[in-house]
Amino acid sequence: MMKPGRLEEGDASKIPVPAGSNKGISVMDLILRLVGVTGTLGAAIAMGTNEQTLPFFTRFVRFDAQYDDFRSFRLFVVVNAIVCAYFVLTIPLSIVHIMRSVARGTRILLIILDTVMLALLTAGASAAASIVYLAHNGNSSTNWLPVCQQYGDFCQGASGSLIGSFGAIVVFILVILLGAVALSRQSKLRL
């Protein structure tokens, strides 16, 4: 479709890009990434320091629970730490996008990496969530008793640290969406 008065394509990099079009998206991207850093860092610390020792003990057994006892919780801490580092590493790239809103290759790269990290974080968070659910409710057919009556603080700590992680999942979905919107706007600007 040829519209009248259309710019030639070679000028695309010369014309002033409409202010605020992709800049606003990039700023929001940066803010979301900062939220993601906070969420995953909080989740990793909250789970990593989660520990409870019961005030009674027998001669042979001391009753304590810590996140290390559950593989899924250990995975959770590791995954959150990785994703937190990833967020920190992508913040410079996000700042570059604010200044150069025509960047294309790095946006696509960021979308792909975000997707991989989203999958990783979702895996860690939901594995931990299923254990937290089991700790709260137990399972009668396998005779796994709910342990939250005894380890109340431990359970609360574990449940709380899930919040930060699921917040970061929402951040990832928004960030990927923003990236796709920015890409499709760019192509409209150029075509």
Added chain:
Amino acid sequence: MMKPGRLEEGDASKIPVPAGSNKGISVMDLILRLVGVTGTLGAAIAMGTNEQTLPFFTRFVRFDAQYDDFRSFRLFVVVNAIVCAYFVLTIPLSIVHIMRSVARGTRILLIILDTVMLALLTAGASAAASIVYLAHNGNSSTNWLPVCQQYGDFCQGASGSLIGSFGAIVVFILVILLGAVALSRQSKLRL
């Protein structure tokens, strides 16, 4: 950058797109989606029919295990069924992409939907995986005993059905990657 002998942009839709450039990607996309249908359907059926009754029983208790007893397994079945339906629904779109390799909006839409579904499937699969791990190994600090000694067939069925689901996760990652590659190639063709 202006290169000599460059086509004007208005001709972009008229020039014959180099054959096989995005067509090959779209064909691979279709094949991967078919693999995904098989994987998730197999996983949902294998888990949904998973049940074991032990050959002994007392007067009051019959020992049986089925996927319904675990919330995470129920989630697993539901999620796999949803993702399987999603794969089936996107196959026509994938065929359209084979015929019209310049389609742009539908590709972006597909990438976003794929990302959401990837997150959903990863959540379901890893929640189930953490329960399967617990069933195999138990947890000493909460006194959850491993139940796979008694319910051997049940455990094997559950473990097996995870394979289909994790296969579909790989399919999603590949499909999203292919979509991003196709999009970036399109923009190169047009610029």
